[in-house]
Amino acid sequence: MEILKDIKATITFIVLATRYILHIFFGEMYVMAVDFEWNRFKLDYNKTYNDDMDEFSRYKVFRKNMARVEEHNERYKQGLVTWTIGINKFSDLTEEEYQEAVAAEKLKVEGEIQARTKHRMHEFNGNAPASMDWRQFGAVTQVRRQTCDRKCGCCWAMAAVGAIESQYAILYNRRVLLSPQELIDCSTHYKNRGCSGGSAKEAFKYIINNGLGSEFSYPYNAKNGTCYRNKPVAKLIDYVLVPNDEKHLIDAVGTVGPVVVSLNVQFMKGYTSGILKCPKKIPPNNHEVLMVGYGEENGVPYWLLKNSWGEKWGENGYMKIERSDGSTQCGILNPSYPSYPVIE
Template sequence: MRLFPTSRKAPALGPRNVQPARTCSQARSPAFFQIPQAGASAKDAGESSDVGLDPRRVHAPKHLDRLAANANQVFHALPRRSLFSWNFIIAAFAKNRHVDAEEVIAEESITGDNVGVDSPPLRVGPKLKLSVYKLTRASAKQSSMASNMIALILILLVVVGAAPFAIARPAALEGDRALEIKNMFEDWAAKHDKSYSSDWEKARRLMVFSDTLAYIEKHNAQPNTTFTLGLNKFSDLTNAEFRANYVGKFKPPRYQDRRPAKDVDVDVSSLPTSLDWRQEGAVTPIKDQGQCGSCWAFSAIASIESAHFLATKELVSLSEQQLIDCDTVDQGCQGGFPDDAFKFVVENGGVTTEEAYPYTGFAGSCNTNKNKVVEITGYKDVTKDSADALMKAVSKTPVTVGICGSDQNFQNYRSGILSGQCCNSRDHAVLVIGYGTEGGMPYWIIKNSWGTSWGEDGFMKIKKKDGEGMCGMNGQSSYPTTS
């Protein structure tokens, strides 16, 4: 069977649009297939080729591009792997249209075996496009064929998505390894007090957990890595779900009044080679912000707690909830900026204790009848994109920094010094509480607000770099002043 009848000229081929560069917060979306440049020969286009032609050189009608996009949207919500295949879908359609499915499909159709819950969009072309194109050509005399075909395929995709787990079970979870992962998942869920609304949802989370475990094991098996990954309370979330619920709430204003630190004359060589403010008693225990986008409040309060200790030798746990409820410049659980939090504390005349105004994990009405226990006089911004400037500031007091917390390695960090590739779009706020060197690699010590199951009991070591810094952490940092 020929793709194009010899009596008709193959359609002209043209260059496809190039996809724009993606940021770290965007899901990876590979192109369906590459089209040859304009001027490709009819032979290249498949005019005289049979079913075994290279599917990357197939020119499919534009409505099939839309079909592929729609199919991706449907498959994005499906379980990871399905026993249904594109062969089944195309064959069902072929039977309905009285087309020889074996002749049409041949070796050109594909299965959904590589479809992930949060994987890149389904690679439905070129092979699916080729099969669908052949079907369209085989039924070209019926003008309504294209729309009918699209509707039928999308309906079948929805049916696959609604199939019970017994039908759409993950092919990778079989045998002894499947039982081992299932038992690990049950123990993990009990440890983190996880519960799910349905058996289907639990099965889906098991598959995400399995994918996370595979990612962790693959990384940890690499030689010469400076850090390890591990399971934590986020292990049943895809990276997209994690980004949507736990990061993206660090919101610096477009125009801000920066206040440079007056320590530019400090010689880095005169500073201690290592420092950990925990050992000085200046850091409160790890807290957990939950699903409220309040990292800005936690990092600001943590820095105020430390600054107050260094001024008075009294370590007091202060209230993030007061900032969330009462700071009207910031946006509560929808995000904020530490500098604005410092401004609020100055204008409010202080902040109260966590005991007096406990954390709830959601924004509420401001309670103004609270004593103001700790005051600050202002804040200073650290010189941008300078590891030395940040080191100078941290040598005096813990410093709040903006960082890209949506990176997958950041999400699954367990121990060691985070290094290598990392996004640099600042979407999270943490506290830098020290620095040091290990195995010849300089690092920062970070206090996070994701509870103690993440990282080294809630803390992290991350490579010290100049310029933007690892995960963009040199670009936005500040600390409060007490005098």
């Protein structure tokens, strides 16, 4: 017991000594401001840590991320970038830890190039409006939250049910909330892997054969479970692939409805608002979201995306990504083929 007390005393001394050094180097007012944001961050995101040393290591990471936020947003004020970043649930993670936290977002994309020649493709009709936001038509259901801190990589399931819910609203003026948990638990025979990743297209195949129950009857719990089925409230007869180019994607979103797309999350960590611009070279896609619109803001064209990280992330759960010629647009135009469901 005495040894344990000595260890705790040493940890406390290190924490206090380091904070004193921070006061000297950064100034009392700055450290007070960081401490205020840190305490608010822990409260807002219900953060708890193993011990004082663990919390202090997270605090140091948070402080570095906060400095990065201030530096980036100063560039935004100067007109050098078109989006802002801020504090969110990932702000106590290093870049490497963030990548690991979303690594569960493993997409099943093997064989999709071959599938293009074997499956129904979107037929271009050329009637898409100059801009679109399906939220304005009441065709987009609420933003869901995967709870990434529990590492349930079910973006594919949430994007799939969101697309189907939108089609019921557009075609039948009917509001349904469907069960992503049923897809997590029951579509493993369709090459999906529950919380370890999957594909909205494989989810569509499951629903074509089995239908899908409501979220009320099969609620989300952010982990793999035993499959059980209730009476389906939604049925599909097919799904459609969209050629991965801007012209066809605008046409599909503008004339049919929201479309499931994949991208890479590397540059989404601190996003809070504006139009995100990704570099031309990015890692493979590892996340699926619902594209609910497109438009232009201050001369910059964008895609409007509904994410599944909760309403506290981004613009109330949404984000804009720049769509420009010669860019992969954060992976959206990579060869993973956007898709949308055809409901019964």
